[in-house]
Amino acid sequence: METQKNKKEMFYPHVSVDCVLLGTNEDKLCVLLVERQVAGSDEKHYKLPGSLIYESEDLDTAAYRVLNEATGLKRVALKQFRSFGSPARTKNKEDVQWLENASKMKISRIVTVAYLALCKIGKKTTMDEKSDTLIWAPVNELPHLPFDHKEIIEAARQEIRDWVDREPGIVFDYLPPKFTAYQLRRIFEIVYDKEVDVRNFRKKMSTMEYIVQTDETETGVNHRAARYFRFDRIKYNKLHSNFNKI
């Protein structure tokens, strides 16, 4: 920390945390948003769950507080993934006005530490009394959001792509133990946000020795019953082995 060049450079940024919870809902990648009250507006306004940090709080503590206050969840594994601190974050005067009203503080600049969790969307995601102030919004059809929340969501999506690039095995945590080729393909289409050619995907699957065909097929479906596959983690770990375990 060098000497500040001159008095003009002195300023007092605020620090916040924002939580990006991503999950798939109705075959779309969705993000959890909370309602925010905007004075003089009847429309619904949303934002990422977030908060300025409190004086006694570590960053992780603040992130879990925010998550818990917004959703009632405690056990979601939040991972700090990036901090956003551009001076342009507060360029929209309405956003700053809203935050100053809500926080009763003068706001010039805010550096936010963003956290990320991948969730399965289910009944137990939200506390009952909170649920009508929360929405799961498709990432590709976001409403207006304050500050750089859209940019943070896009960065979170990219972060998840990077995780899956490096470790494709994590997608199997979000599939049932037995899954169809369609289910697997859809999860990759959702992660990479693009359509994947069915035939190419099957070809790729057949080269992945850790995706094992079972003898079972779907039952009780109207269409032609699809074959079930399973994930062989032992084979996967062997193929993705590294020098750590010597």
Next chain:
Amino acid sequence: METQKNKKEMFYPHVSVDCVLLGTNEDKLCVLLVERQVAGSDEKHYKLPGSLIYESEDLDTAAYRVLNEATGLKRVALKQFRSFGSPARTKNKEDVQWLENASKMKISRIVTVAYLALCKIGKKTTMDEKSDTLIWAPVNELPHLPFDHKEIIEAARQEIRDWVDREPGIVFDYLPPKFTAYQLRRIFEIVYDKEVDVRNFRKKMSTMEYIVQTDETETGVNHRAARYFRFDRIKYNKLHSNFNKI
């Protein structure tokens, strides 16, 4: 960002960036430290290169400014890897006193955004005029450092292990095109900070199809000339293929 609970919770944290440059020197993992002036002390004191951010600066801009001011380097690829914001960061009064003297600002709490780069240590790492205020300190033999700089360095080392765990191929960027089994083993020993059994390592190497034995051996050495290996990136990418490239 919820309403702050009460006035007591209002506070003004500072935001800084810190740069962790790691490289290997004389077969040890080292970190770049800069000298800091401590009033009334004749001993040399060091810290990570870092700075409070300026009012007009993005976080990345601040990190590159710090790196450039400290070392003259511009082309190192810095990666933001984690923010540290525990209230305990400023528990040591001497550290706070030093920073208040250096910055001419009242300091209560500092959230720092840490950046990381892996470097090859070479002649061009530092500007000539700066080089006597800089040291490459072995990570296992660090001098006293202010704030949580030791913790940040340990987290940076862990981050690099995670990179290598997920993508062992990156170590070959830090080896010559032809390398010996010893050189490869040493780089893993340095990354994982443990001795690796020679025989087990050779066994592991032989299972890694992307490490290809060449016909060449070392020349002009006193000991028995070792075989050279090379890294086959095409084979590596195939083995570590994922669904991104469909």
